[in-house]
Amino acid sequence: MSDAIDLKIVIAGAMGVGKTTAIAAVSEKPPVSTEVRNNDTVAHDKAFTTVAMDYGELRSPDGNRLRLYGVPGQARFSFMWPMIERGALGVMLLADDSREHAFDELRPFLTAFAHSIGAGRAVLGVGHLASGDSRAVDRYVTALAGLGISMPVFTVDIRRRDDVLLLIDALFTQVEIASEDASP
């Protein structure tokens, strides 16, 4: 019997922020996908969209199995969010800064995953930054602080495996800190 444990991480964010891409970037097995053709071209011009969940997995350096679950981003699928969050170690939120209302699109997820966020088990990755935009992290940290939320924010190219791993590492660090804080 192996001592390795299974850890569940949720990847959340609005439609088109790159949740499916992030999982594909790091999964060591072909991801499970529930993408279908997207009819909602007003919301986003992408060809396909996730309607139930994405799933991928990888081994951590210490041999544990990380199970990555991506939630569908559209509000009509919000019934899936708490189901997928159940039993999760933490939440990796993603935002697409090229979207006009990127932070507003993040708000429903800040509410839906408030439990994990409030427990300090969340990180935010911001992608699609305009070149030369060095203040993006500050903008998001400030906007989050305005809602009374504190979490690490990183600028990422979600297509890059190393960037996704950075977010996973940061989430683990957050969880460790939260656990230490919770200890008597």
Place this chain on the structure above:
Amino acid sequence: MNTLSRTQLAAIELVLRKFRQQLGDVQMALVATADGFDVASDGDVSDNLQRRLAAIVSSLHALGSAAGTEIGAGNCDVVTVQFEHRLLHMLSIRTRRGDFILAALVGESVLLGNTLWSLKQCTTQLGVALSP
């Protein structure tokens, strides 16, 4: 999203109504796009429930498809969820316009074979009605 003409919508609703009348004990029948938008329904279903069910049906059907892909079983044609007193059947409708799902909530008094045969007939008719 919904680029169907009024005539097409009326034709779809007629197909759903006839399906329910012929089979009996069908609480509701619903057509949704594969990505979770409601197209039309017939039966005991409010607009709000129709919208919510369309999204849920889309997710359930997609999970069935994902399972089929994982086990190498081919395309997903029917997903059925059995409740205490009813069965929810979800069938694929593949058209040149795109993929749709027919969902029907059927009572336990209807024989399963009759239900599936009627649903297949219904998807064929809906496929014609949904064609561009």
